[in-house]
Every structure is written in structure tokens, then in C-alpha cells.
Amino acid sequence: xxxxxxxxxxxxxxxxxxxxxxxxxxxxxxxxxxxxxxxxxxxxxxxxxxxxxxxxxxxxxxxxxxxxxxxxxxxxxxxxxxxxxxxxxxxxxxxxxxxxxxxxxxxxxxxxxxxxxx
Amino acid sequence: xxxxxxxxxxxxxxxxxxxxxxxxxxxxxxxxxxxxxxxxxxxxxxxxxxxxxxxxxxxxxxxxxxxxxxxxxxxxxxxxxxxxxxxxxxxxxxxxxxxxxxxxxxxxxxx
Numbered sequence: 001x002x003x004x005x006x007x008x009x010x011x012x013x014x015x016x017x018x019x020x021x022x023x024x025x026x027x028x029x030x031x032x033x034x035x036x037x038x039x040x041x042x043x044x045x046x047x048x049x050x051x052x053x054x055x056x057x058x059x060x061x062x063x064x065x066x067x068x069x070x071x072x073x074x075x076x077x078x079x080x081x082x083x084x085x086x087x088x089x090x091x092x093x094x095x096x097x098x099x100x101x102x103x104x105x106x107x108x109x110x111x112x113x114x115x116x117x118x
Numbered sequence: 119x120x121x122x123x124x125x126x127x128x129x130x131x132x133x134x135x136x137x138x139x140x141x142x143x144x145x146x147x148x149x150x151x152x153x154x155x156x157x158x159x160x161x162x163x164x165x166x167x168x169x170x171x172x173x174x175x176x177x178x179x180x181x182x183x184x185x186x187x188x189x190x191x192x193x194x195x196x197x198x199x200x201x202x203x204x205x206x207x208x209x210x211x212x213x214x215x216x217x218x219x220x221x222x223x224x225x226x227x228x229x
Contacts, residue, residue, distance in 0.1 A: 032215050043122075043206070043221040044162070049213075093161050097215065107217065112161040 003027060004096050006110030013084055013117055020080045021113045023094030029074040030096035034107075035067075038091040050077055084117040091115075121145075122220035124207055130226045137194040139223050141207030144188065148209035151183060152217060153192045156204045165192070165205075197227040 003026040013019045023033060032051050036044040048064075050056035050071035058064045068080040077096070081088055093112040099105035121144035131137045139153075150169050154162035168174045168181040168190065180193040190209075194201055204224050208217040 034216060036219075044219040046216055046218070049216055091159075095217075106164070109161040109163070112159075114159075 004030075004094065004108045004110040006094055006113050008113060009111060010114045011116070013115070015085055015117055016083055018080055018082045019084055019115060020078055021092055021094075021115070023077045023079070023096065023110050025075045025096045025108070028096075028098050028108075030077070031074065031098055033071055033077040033094055033096045035069060035077075035079050036093045036095070038093060038112075044093060047079075081115065084115070086117045089115055089117045122207055122209060122218050124205075124220035124223045126221055127224040128226050129223055130228060131197050133197060133199060133227055133229050135197050135227075137197045137201065137225055137227070139192040139194070139205050139207075139225065141190045141192075141220055142188055143190070143207070143209045143218075143220075145209060145212070145218070146185075146188065147212045148218075149185075150210040151181070151190045152208040152210070153179075153181060153190075154206040154208060154219075155201075156206055156222065158204075162206055194225075197225075199227045199229055201225060202227045 005024045007022045035047045038044045047062045048056040048058045050069050052071050052074050056069035071077040094110040095107050097105050097107040123142045152167045153165045156162045166176045168183045174181045178195045182191045204222040206222045207220040
């Protein structure tokens, strides 16, 4: 089946630095990718939706200048956490789909990336 | 985001029993619903989807949907210890793309 790969799976960075997380669709063209954040024992919270070649749509309360999303190709989206702080430590998960789910497409999740800011 | 309510649990059932997981949602426009299983520290994996009112069976899993009551449930028959995980209810948003996740119900199947 289709696979979505996320990298790195775990990253530790110093407070104030930036970190980039990659999300790749390995065997299908991902027209739409999603970035979620999940704190311990909490639900997945949608951060933003990105379509290839256009600006990401951010959910209310998510700072677009802090969480930079680039979806430059049909197989790659990146999330850059800029000027990271300890409160940004979380599990970041991407997902991807080749079309709308109510048209029979499936959404595939990456393995997730654990970010720890020290 | 639209509200998706799930009992956080933990729901504890003995091995071999039926586990019943419930979910209510606030967005009356939701037409498609997905159940995901998430093991600790891992990303969600799709169990099944349901689009029409009624029951949908897939192996040991049965999803039930009642759009009038804005209620969707997941039954797991012959529960196994390996079913112990958090189960996430996810209605599809009106855009047809994004999923709105509940907080999930933690299920513990005891041997």
C-alpha cells in the first residue's frame, strides 16, 4: 500500500533554533498534505493543510510565521518550527492524500516526529 | 475545529469480550467517518470508514452510524490484548479533506 515517510523520527534541538521535518509520499502523488500536532494524552490537532504549489491554510491559533510549511512538490511537504521553545515539544504527524476522502481517496499518515526542545 | 466527543476511558474489557467505543460529533454536515487506532508513541492507523447510516462490518470490527443522532460507534468482537490502544473517531470536515479527531478512548484488553 501507499506509504508516507516522515523524517526525522526524533529530534532534539536547542531553544531558539529552527528544525525542519520532512514528509514524503513514496508511491503516490499527494495533492494535499496535513500537519498535526499531538501533545501527550491529547488528540491530534490539525495545524495546517497544504496543497502542492500553493500557500498552506493554517488553523485558527497556529502561527504561520512560526510553523513554516512548504509543499513544493507532489511528494514532499516540510514543516519548519522556527525559534523553537520547550512548549513546542510535541509529536508532529503528517498525512497525505491524492484527493478528497469523500471521493474514495484514502488518507495516509506518516510515522510521526518527536520534537524535544531543550 | 468542530467538536468530537469521546469518553477518554480507560475502557477495560476481558479478552474475548466485546468492546464498545462511542463518539458524538457536532458538525451536522459531516458525511464520512473514520475510526483510527493509535498505539502509544505511534501515528494513527485506519481501522475502517463508514459513510451511510447503519452498520458496517469488517472482520471483528463493526462501525455503526446514526447521522440523526450525530453518533458513531465501533464494536470490537473477540477483543484481544493486541487491541489495547487508543481509538480515535474522526469525522471528515466539510472540505472533504481534513479529519477532525476526537481525543480518543483508551482501550485495555486484559488477558
